Amino acid sequence: MSEFVGSYWQKGDEGFEDAAVGRVFNGRRPKAAERRPEAVLYAESDEDLKQAVRLAKANGWSLAMRSGGHSWAAWSVQNGTMLIDLSRLQDATYDEATGIASARPAIKGGEVLDPFLESHGRYFNGGHCPTVAIGGFLLQGGQGYCARGMGWAAEYVVAVDVLTAEGEIVRCDATQNQDLYWAARGAGPSFPGIVTRFHLQTQPRYKAPHESVQIFELDDFKAVMHWIYEVHNHLAPTVELVVVSACPLDENGKPGKRMLIVDALALVDSKEEAEAALAPMRTNPLLHKALVNVDCGVTSMAERKRQQVEANPEGMRYFVDNIWVEGETQNIVDGIAPLFTDLPEPRGFTIWFSMGPVRELPDMAFSMQSPGYVATYLVSEDESRDGENRAWLNAAMAGAQSVTVGQYLGDSDMTNRQVKFMADDNFARLQKIIADRDPENRFVRYLAKDSSTVNKNHWQI
Ligand SMILES: Cc1cc2nc3c(=O)[nH]c(=O)nc-3n(C[C@H](O)[C@H](O)[C@H](O)COP(=O)(O)OP(=O)(O)OC[C@H]3O[C@@H](n4cnc5c(N)ncnc54)[C@H](O)[C@@H]3O)c2cc1C
Known part of the structure; x- marks a missing residue:
């Protein structure tokens, strides 16, 4: 019955389950009784996508x-829907004249797009x-x-091609279909x-990435964070600064003792530039207590990617939550401390990510940020740990509510906890764009516990 070039399944077909959640x-995937689409398409062409819009309309999906x-x-897994999997569309191009790369959405940023751009000297x-x-x-x-320093990746989106509810693919940028261009950067x-x-x-690619890494006992968390809040606003925009609570893996891949890792990465072009950018890291008054102190060492994006894959193994059971924090440093540090010091899973980790000093954002849907971002990732193989992990994470996030101003969609789960993620005016403007562009609900909305209180902090309702 399918007129698709790609593969198509309906509920009950052999292979449907793997197509839906594989x-x-x-x-920790949604159970079949909770959430499943009615049909799944692994699209292989834009024509497949247009056909999917027609079929969904005909079926009321x-x-x-x-x-x-x-x-x-x-x-992606929701009831009453047709799930469009875009993984078979993978082409990308690069235009030397403009420095603009055009890429399909399912392209992996680090694994595929980054090496492609590196071959052109771009980033x-x-x-x-x-x-x-x-x-x-x-x-x-x-x-x-x-x-x-470099801004949100969406700030570098100069245009998007969008298949609309009417079944047309349209170019959206600063001069045409501006509403969709605005929404595509944050919705x-x-x-x-x-x-x-x-x-x-794209940007010219940095030539000489360097890092300063300081590792401390967990007991030093509060003192380290007080200094971090002093120093982070003074670092060069080329520096990424994170503080991570993690149990580094031993040679057998087993998590060791939990530590506090302060990691400053400078994306620069020379050793001299790196020395200047990372110099403030030497002002840490606790350096004498550091278990490890790497001062402006050479690093590479390949090593960074390896560490990320090691820290985030695929297929494990994750509970993840996050907060934008703001307020008096003392209150922030006290509020977030348990997220760093009391994690119940050895493979779990919490990061504090500097966004200070906060940059002004362009006019786009994305509109929520603060000087400090905190995200916790509980990682386990054991389903019987789910209840405890969920309860611990909810309680620890509740403990930080007095300094929480919102959260980032990327690490959120509104089926568990609803927190503000967009400025009120932007959210209202987005709802108007959605109502205008998709009056028949052809595309899913935020998957939330309570759709009437989306974009509100649950404790303020
Ligand atoms: C291991 C790991 C590390 C991460 N690290 C980071 C990080 O460093 N920085 C960060 O910002 N986030 C990070 N995230 C969060 C991640 O960016 C988000 O979960 C993001 O939504 C994943 O995109 P995806 O396309 O892979 O996911 P998907 O699950 O495929 O997509 C998520 C949703 O986006 C929408 N969507 C996707 N493609 C389209 C499309 N073409 N058209 C319309 N809607 C679409 C759909 O609603 C879809 O359900 C991380 C997540 C994981 C699991």
Whole structure:
């Protein structure tokens, strides 16, 4: 019955289950009784996508999209939908004259796009984990390497090609279909269309990445964080600064003792530039307590990607949550401390990611950020740990509410906890664009516990 070039399944067909959830990164997938699409299409052409819009309309289904499958909450898997998996569309081009790369949404930012651009001497600040696809990543903002200085990856999207509810593919940029261009940079999983291609402004590639790494006992968390909040606003824009609580793996791949790792990465062109950019890291008054102190050592993106894959193994059961924190340093440090010191899973980790000093954003849907981002990733193989991990993470996030101003869609799960992720005016404007562009709900909306309170902090309702 299918007129698709790609592969098509309906509920009950052999292979349907794997087609529906097999590409979901998080091993903690929604159960069949909870959430499944009515049909799944692995599209192989733009014509397939247009045909999918027609078929969905005929059947009264909404469309849910999947690019890389890395949504922690498996947003692509929803009831009453046709799931469009874009993984078989993989082409990318680069235009020397403009420095603009055009790429399909399911292309993996670090694993595929980055080496492609490197071969042209160019750079695009895609996600930290190399297997994240640019589709979901860019739509929600895109926290790439050095976001504090280089900005959100979505700021480098110069145009998108979008398949609309009317079944047409249209170019959206600063001069045409501006509403969709605005929405594509921040709407995340409520974008009213299928992005079929992103057009990205690339940058000259840094030539000499360096890092300063300081490792401390966990007991030093509060003192280290007080200094971090002093220093991070004074670092060069070329520096990414993170503080991570993790148990480094031993030679057998087993997590060792939990430590506090301060990691400053400078994406620069020379050793001299790196020395200057990382010099403030030497002002840490706790350096005498550091267990490890790498001062302006050479690093590479290949090593960074390896570390990311090691820290985020595919198929494990993840509970993830995140917060933008703001306030008095003392209150922030006290509020977030348990997220760093009390993690119940040896493979779990929490990061504090500097966005300070906060840069002004261009006019786009993405509009929520603060000087400090905190995200916790509980990682386990054991399903029987789910209940405890969920309860611990909810309680620890609740403990930080007094300093929480919102959260980032990328590490969110609104089926568990609803937190503000967009400025109120932007959210209202987005709802108007959605209503205008998709009056029949052809595309899914935010997957939330309570759709009437999306974009509100649950404790303030
Ligand atoms: C291991 C790991 C590391 C991560 N690291 C980072 C990081 O460094 N920085 C960061 O910002 N985020 C990070 N994330 C979060 C990640 O960026 C988001 O989960 C993102 O949504 C994943 O994109 P995807 O295309 O792979 O996921 P998918 O699950 O395929 O897509 C997520 C949702 O985006 C929408 N979508 C995707 N493609 C399209 C399209 N073409 N048209 C319309 N809608 C579409 C759909 O609603 C879809 O359900 C990480 C996630 C994981 C699992």
